[in-house]
Amino acid sequence: MKPGFVKKSILPGFSLSLGFTIFYLSLIVLIPLAMLFIKSSSLGMAQFWSVITADRTLAAYRLSFGTAFASACVNAVFGSIVAWVLVRYSFPGKRIVDALVDFPLALPTAVAGITLTELYAPTGWIGQFLNVLGIKGAFSPFGITVALTFIGLPFVVRTVQPVLEDLDPQIEEAAASLGADRWQTVRLVILPVIFPALLTGVTLAFARAIGEYGSVIFIAGNMPLKTEIAPLLIMTKLEQYDYAGATAIAIGMLLISFVLLAAANYFQWLTSKNLGKV
């Protein structure tokens, strides 16, 4: 160990635990992920570019990002309302609702996939009503958005909820005593404080939605250029033994995910800064 690398402590086991952590991390995560980049470097820039700008790839990226964005927006609105209601109001069954918020994370994605497909298919419980309205539920971008909304809900609720709980009651009372009406207090005092947390949650939901596979492939329809998401395109390329193509599309997705992750971390940092200030 270099001097100054670690702060002195009488606790033992630093080298052992850190050594094992880095060894296992490298073995399972870092080296395998590095293989992806090594593989793509054998592709050559021109070939890489031609794969990720092919019509089918661009259509898949567009669909994945578009539906992920739409579902993140839906969750931003309804996720905040669910979080608000869970923190501020009391109603029968509240504890069950609170526990079930994590249901989409606990439920295997394939089960979510077939269930939502069954619900939103033209003859399904919800699909038949959508049919009357002229909306195609399953096998359309609408269906993909539904599945991604299901998957993303806990991310928004679980990042906004603790911030609402930690909110100092005094700032609301101060706003009210200074003559602000309730709507002004919510809009001008509460919303700005929870906004970074909301952005963090939405970004996490968005990032998860882009890579999501199991819950989407059943409801998507999987028509090339129309309802084929990016992860499915990787799968298709793999089944055709086009490893180079699959790798190129995967690199494109990964780079965007990493940018999103950095953004989420930045919003998280803003949240803690805000909470420290008020």
Next chain:
Amino acid sequence: MNTRTEPVVIRRLFIGIALGFFGLFIVLPLICVFYHAFSKGWVVYLQALAHPDALAAMRLTVITALVAVPLNLVFGVAASWAIAKFDFKGRDLLLSLIDLPLSVSPVIAGLIFVLIFGAQGALGPWLRAHNIHVIFALPGIILATIFVTFPMVARELIPVMRSQGNEEEEAALTLGASGWKTFWMVSVPNIRWGILYGIILCNARAMGEFGAVSVVSGHIRGLTNTLPLHVEILYNEYQSAAAFAAASILVLLAIVTLVAKTVIEAVIRRGHTA
């Protein structure tokens, strides 16, 4: 009037919107699974679960979790010890790297192991020469599962271990206990609920993983099909009742996970206030 709340009408409206959204997205799918699972009666339900392929799939799912969860548990304890108990340079970077698998698409997680161990992969020729099967076999399924569940114990344990502080360990060491004895007698009992919490979340994801396992499994019936893959095959063959019967087992797993999670959270909270 309380200045921190809204008129009754607004309150009811918001609760209504939240519960409506919740019912549509969470409760209705839950009912739907069991409705379809039992749509052809108990007999078909039980037959679907007792089918040899279903039993083989359940066995494979349990074996996978039995290998992946303990490995990630050992990692989680080691990582949280290093990160929560010590202050060193690059700690934040290490934390981000540990969370990395959560932001990688499951399909990409499968892909990276195909690139290493597949027939055209980096180690492909060597593995073939030694007649070792990783992809389309159990080792690949386990590796992919370990990757996707990699941070799940660590990220639950780190905050728990950090909130415990170092004082109790320091006291034990000062009184002459050995390092390992301190770890087993002081640290582990303090984080036991955190460990259980991490195991439960990690196990749920390990048993339910679909995308990553789907890439490396090869879908060989009775051999490399986990329970989620079994659900997929049945559903694609239009055996809807059987598919939902198998799915209902996974839903029960999810419900048990949530109940256990809620109970443990309550226990941990009580421990903090006591």
